Amino acid sequence: MKIALQAGESEDSVKFIRQLGLQHVVSGLGAPASGIFDVESLESRRDFYASHGLCWDVIENLPPQHYVDIMFGRPGRDRQIDNICRTVENMARVGIGVLQYGWMLVGGIRTEYSPTGRGGARYPRFDMAVAQRAPAAALDWLGLGRQHYPHIPDGELSAEQVWEGLLYFLEHIVPVAEGVGVKLAAHPDDPPIPSYMGVARVQASWDDMQRLIDAVPSPSNGLGFCMGTIATMAGVDTVDAIRHFGGQDKIHFAHFRNPRGQVPSFDEVFPDEGDVDMVAAVEAFDEVGFDGVIRIDHCPGVIGDNRGERSFAYQVGYLKGVVQALQGADPERCPETP
């Protein structure tokens, strides 16, 4: 596996990643008004990372604005389909092999960020009872006051309606992605609850993920395997899930995170104290031959850590420690850019 962090555009960002000994990054590109990531922008960013010895492997994420009409089944969805196809083709031209997207019509939700963790660390927490009591606030759990997305929906949508949009997306995008060798990675719904604010969430269970894979069979159709989200799915064993989906070669990208608890309530905790045996998880990734990118995910808040670097550094060190102790040092290589 290739360990990565999400990188920004600054020298400081890439320096931090290099100092942690990583050679792979994932990144988004904002949300250009054209709805397309053009070759020039992709090349520029790719070359910036390459100049620091970093390989840009995954676009994380496809901006929801670029496919919101598809998700909600609105007029304009075919224009967005065309735009995403152009983005996928452009990715192939510059050698970025994976595109992650989520199908969360009402986005990611937490309800607390309180100093209730180990030594007073701040654990992001989700509690369905709180989310139902204060739904709008749960959409803005970090108090950022985000305006554009996620948003309170205009109306209710059933699971069938949400699936219709997702299948339309897959049927049109997957063939193009397969044609140019790009892999799509669907991030599950976080938190994995069946619906929120009257809008169904259709990537919230083991069966949902398998249905997505089976809907459009293709080497390009797969999962953004967020360990933290999958671990909070009711009744799901994450290590079993790695074997099941990885055994089908459907883990196209992964997130490294360990929670405690499953829906209806859970905390995001440090990797060494959550419910998932992270050593067994790394062994399972190895068993199924996963050679993709695993990105260190968000993690608890540590004292004085205004930018999150201490917490991220701990998780990078942790994953490297597991890998080295199991497998020995294995210098990673970045494939040459085309």
Add this chain to the structure above:
Amino acid sequence: MKLALAVDYGFDDQLIFGQQLGADAVVVSLDEWRHDLLAGARNRVQQTGLALAGIRLPDAGPEDLDALPTIVTAAGAAGVNMLSCGLPPPRPSGSTEAEPDGRGGALVHHYGEADAADRGTPPVTIADALERFDPVAAAAGVQIAWRTGTPGAPYEADLLQLLEADRYPAMGLDVSLAGLAGTDYLPALEKMLVGGRLWLVEMSNLVGQHDQRDAFLDEGVIDIPRVLRLLHQGGYAGSLRAGPPPGMNEDSAWGHTGRSFDLGFLRAALQVVENRPDRRA
């Protein structure tokens, strides 16, 4: 084995930081030889719920050693049962200014062959030190771990030989792995384990066999997981403290971010070593 964080006396945020990142214990460093700080240091640690793995005293000059009996007695009275002491600098002090030559431009010190000649002279021989301080330490119920880890350093060979003689029950070793970089370190550690006198280990690493620089734990010539496995199999029950890491971009002077990385690395490697058989080639 306990995962410990090396903290500076008086910086309570470092204790909180250690607890949040899952350290089991701390080694508190004093920057002067003061017996009146020991009880306070122990209490501060105790109040956080962490264990006190030891108090680290600065490298000793002749006058400092005169104060050691008082400090040992005070340690015993305060319930501090482990002191780490050093005679000369335990390894070459290296270039005085850190330079951005580490991984990704991290700030590191360099250590060359020339530094080896500049290690200083111990204020007393290690034999004299053991003879003089073992009775007072034994009487106070305090163990003194002498810092070492550099083969060929003025007193290491003598120290090992003296400990093998088993005449000094209150005397033991505090070894720095970085000091063993570039040597056949696994047999050396195995030898230290025999007899149960290895009491503290500083987990640190260097890049390079001769001209060396500071390193993060995952990148140097010391195979840290292999060392952990050797210690585990050898029944080592003491603490492992991460040494000062290379300086990271925009990190604090104490190196919170670098220490986070090293603590995470050690915690994970420990989990593997303690729960999985060795499958590495």
